[in-house]
Amino acid sequence: MPDCCSPGSPRYEGVFDDRFAHDIAERYRRRGLTAPEHRIVDHLAGIGLADRSVLEIGGGVGEIQLELLSRGASLATNLELSGAYEAEARALLVERGVTDRADRLVGLDLASDGDRIAAADFVVLHRVVCCYPDSERLLEAAAAHARRAVVFSHPPRTWFTRLSVALSNAWMRMRGREYRGYVHSPRAMYGALERAGFGIHVLRTGAKWWVVAAARA
Numbered sequence: 001m002p003d004c005c006s007p008g009s010p011r012y013e014g015v016f017d018d019r020f021a022h023d024i025a026e027r028y029r030r031r032g033l034t035a036p037e038h039r040i041v042d043h044l045a046g047i048g049l050a051d052r053s054v055l056e057i058g059g060g061v062g063e064i065q066l067e068l069l070s071r072g073a074s075l076a077t078n079l080e081l082s083g084a085y086e087a088e089a090r091a092l093l094v095e096r097g098v099t100d101r102a103d104r105l106v107g108l109d110l111a112s113d114g115d116r117i118a119a120a121d122f123v124v125l126h127r128v129v130c131c132y133p134d135s136e137r138l139l140e141a142a143a144a145h146a147r148r149a150v151v152f153s154h155p156p157r158t159w160f161t162r163l164s165v166a167l168s169n170a171w172m173r174m175r176g177r178e179y180r181g182y183v184h185s186p187r188a189m190y191g192a193l194e195r196a197g198f199g200i201h202v203l204r205t206g207a208k209w210w211v212v213a214a215a216r217a
């Protein structure tokens with residue numbers, strides 16, 4: 001598990017901190033994957049994971065990667081802008097006995113540092129586009145790094161999600177935090193992947209997280 005690179009980004013570490021990482025790791029130990037996470041894993045397992053590599057952007061403690069590795073993926077690489085997950089992620093990798101098939105990179109942004117990051121068969125972004133200002137650029141970079149498919153989740157663009165994110169951003173501003181959330185246009189995000197030659201298939205809808213698969217056409 002060779003780790004690298006730079007320190008994490010204060011914008012993300014202020015919010016996605018040790019406590020956030022600990023809570024996610026504990027929830028995963030107690031209850032396993034959430035419903036959208038299951039949908040992502042089942043979809044990729046349905047395509048076939050044997051000898052396939054996975055690059056997860058913003059994968060946090062790496063629970064999706066652990067399941068993909070246990071179901072046959074050959075290598076999982078996690079790219080994070082917050083370094084706060086690393087201790088919890090390492091503990092989970094040791095518990096599962098898969099450290100030799102996992103790589104974790106901190107402080108690289110696929111959208112701007114893409115040439116430093118190897119391509120993979122599958123690229124996953126769960127609960128990430130809503131934390132990043134330019135979702136189209138990030139998804140274009142994901143497409144450029146995916147030999148077979150990109151699977152990502154996003155919140156639906158409803159009055160409720162837009163109000164929630166606006167209130168959360170106001171709270172961040174009041175507390176002097178740099179972090180902002182976004183409810184990007186699904187049409188614009190799907191368009192970025194279609195322009196890169198991918199066909200879109202919505203796997204799951206719901207009030208909180210939609211899961212979308214994009215496969216090379």
Ligand SMILES: C[S@@+](CC[C@H](N)C(=O)[O-])C[C@H]1O[C@@H](n2cnc3c(N)ncnc32)[C@H](O)[C@@H]1O
Nearest residue numbers: 012016058059060079080081082126127131132
């Ligand atoms: C809401 S958290 C989700 C973490 C994890 N996927 C989960 O569901 O528990 C969003 C994460 O995306 C990361 N992130 C946002 N933009 C990123 C980017 N361009 N590259 C890597 N990580 C990114 C943030 O650091 C943050 O940890």
